[in-house]
Amino acid sequence: MIRVVCSRGTRCLKWNGFCISVHVKTIASFGYNTNVPDLKVSSSKSCTVQSNQVKSGQRKQLCKLVLDHFDKQYSEELGQLWTTAREVLLDPRCWQYGVMLNRFSESTELRQLLQTQDYSSLLPQDSGSLQCFVHQSQIRFPSQKHQPGQLKQYYLLNAASLLPVLALGVRDGDRVLDLCSAPGGKAVAILQSATPGLLHCNELDCHRWKWLAETLESFIPQALNDAVKVFNLDGRLFGQIEAGAYDKVLVDAPCSNDRSWLFAAPQQGALWLQERSKLPDLQTELLSSALAAIRPGGTVVYSTCTLSRAENSAVVERILTSCPNTELQDLGGLARSLSHHFTFDPNSKFGILIVPEKGRTWGPMFVAKLKKH
Numbered sequence: 001m002i003r004v005v006c007s008r009g010t011r012c013l014k015w016n017g018f019c020i021s022v023h024v025k026t027i028a029s030f031g032y033n034t035n036v037p038d039l040k041v042s043s044s045k046s047c048t049v050q051s052n053q054v055k056s057g058q059r060k061q062l063c064k065l066v067l068d069h070f071d072k073q074y075s076e077e078l079g080q081l082w083t084t085a086r087e088v089l090l091d092p093r094c095w096q097y098g099v100m101l102n103r104f105s106e107s108t109e110l111r112q113l114l115q116t117q118d119y120s121s122l123l124p125q126d127s128g129s130l131q132c133f134v135h136q137s138q139i140r141f142p143s144q145k146h147q148p149g150q151l152k153q154y155y156l157l158n159a160a161s162l163l164p165v166l167a168l169g170v171r172d173g174d175r176v177l178d179l180c181s182a183p184g185g186k187a188v189a190i191l192q193s194a195t196p197g198l199l200h201c202n203e204l205d206c207h208r209w210k211w212l213a214e215t216l217e218s219f220i221p222q223a224l225n226d227a228v229k230v231f232n233l234d235g236r237l238f239g240q241i242e243a244g245a246y247d248k249v250l251v252d253a254p255c256s257n258d259r260s261w262l263f264a265a266p267q268q269g270a271l272w273l274q275e276r277s278k279l280p281d282l283q284t285e286l287l288s289s290a291l292a293a294i295r296p297g298g299t300v301v302y303s304t305c306t307l308s309r310a311e312n313s314a315v316v317e318r319i320l321t322s323c324p325n326t327e328l329q330d331l332g333g334l335a336r337s338l339s340h341h342f343t344f345d346p347n348s349k350f351g352i353l354i355v356p357e358k359g360r361t362w363g364p365m366f367v368a369k370l371k372k373h
């Protein structure tokens with residue numbers, strides 16, 4: 001197990017006699033209360049749902065280089081489904097956003113507001129404490145600002161982001177690692193779905209690590225302070241420093257983020273495409289580290305937000321070939337139970353792939369589940 005041997009801010013982990021410097025924040029120090037003023041249903045401007053219009057002057061510029069690259073690759077890999085997804089991805093005005101409620105900051109008025117605005121529940125009402133509301137059209141709630149001392153009432157997200165969390169199936173008391181955690185949407189969703197015995201959230205990038213810590217501060221009450229910790233490590237280390245320590249690990253891997261790459265500045269797009277071929281190796285190493293970090297019988301969920309076969313099924317296939325004690329779990333039941341909300345690629349191998357489509361613009365999201373024997 002990780003031993004925190006220094007105090008305040010930067011701490012050291014003892015591993016094989018080495019001391020690894022790491023930022024560790026417990027949520028304990030943030031001291032947030034849950035007494036937030038509820039949203040005003042009718043009169044407050046701040047809670048009026050907005051049309052998801054991209055104002056003139058703020059229109060995102062398409063990166064032609066990335067689009068050409070995607071057109072070539074994805075039309076080969078997805079055929080007609082790429083035509084469908086392409087139409088959605090190229091038009092941010094038609095993107096939809098789910099509203100995930102914060103069970104630690106319940107608001108009857110918010111629920112009423114969602115009802116009066118014709119939002120419906122993404123998940124069956126009896127499916128537990130994780131609740132997300134979606135709308136058929138492209139209206140959008142305003143994001144809530146971070147306010148020290150107040151818990152937020154909801155988190156806006158691409159509803160497909162909940163599938164990795166649903167696939168992970170965290171139960172009360174589980175020891176859970178979220179290996180690539182910033183900005184923290186899936187960590188928040190895990191804490192909505194159950195009360196893990198511990199949740200370790202890790203992020204390599206320092207800026208994003210701070211963002212992650214802030215997200216957790218905004219959504220988690222003091223009662224969970226001892227269970228939730230935030231790490232700033234390379235996820236590839238966890239397999240060694242925390243071997244066998246977890247019941248469940250989520251690897252929401254760094255990937256070609258298809259939605260944002262399409263709107264990259266030209267130089268940035270060129271750089272990303274140049275670096276893209278290195279991603280499958282990094283993803284395989286992260287997944288391998290996650291498998292080493294779970295106990296026998298434990299499970300790992302691997303997810304990305306790209307359509308790229310090299311970063312999805314090919315990564316999982318590589319792991320299955322190189323780790324004989326690893327077994328692929330069937331996610332067909334989960335996909336079928338949500339098929340009225342999401343469009344799945346019928347030809348996806350080694351996991352399920354949500355492909356955006358007009359009217360159900362969720363995704364891209366690839367999810368695979370592995371069990372270690």
Ligand SMILES: C[S@@+](CC[C@H](N)C(=O)[O-])C[C@H]1O[C@@H](n2cnc3c(N)ncnc32)[C@H](O)[C@@H]1O
Binds near residue numbers: 185204205255
């Ligand atoms: C897809 S994002 C995670 C999104 C997050 N799970 C959520 O739901 O909000 C992938 C994250 O992995 C981080 N990352 C990249 N390389 C990493 C590494 N070697 N170890 C840990 N995290 C890494 C990136 O900085 C990025 O924040």
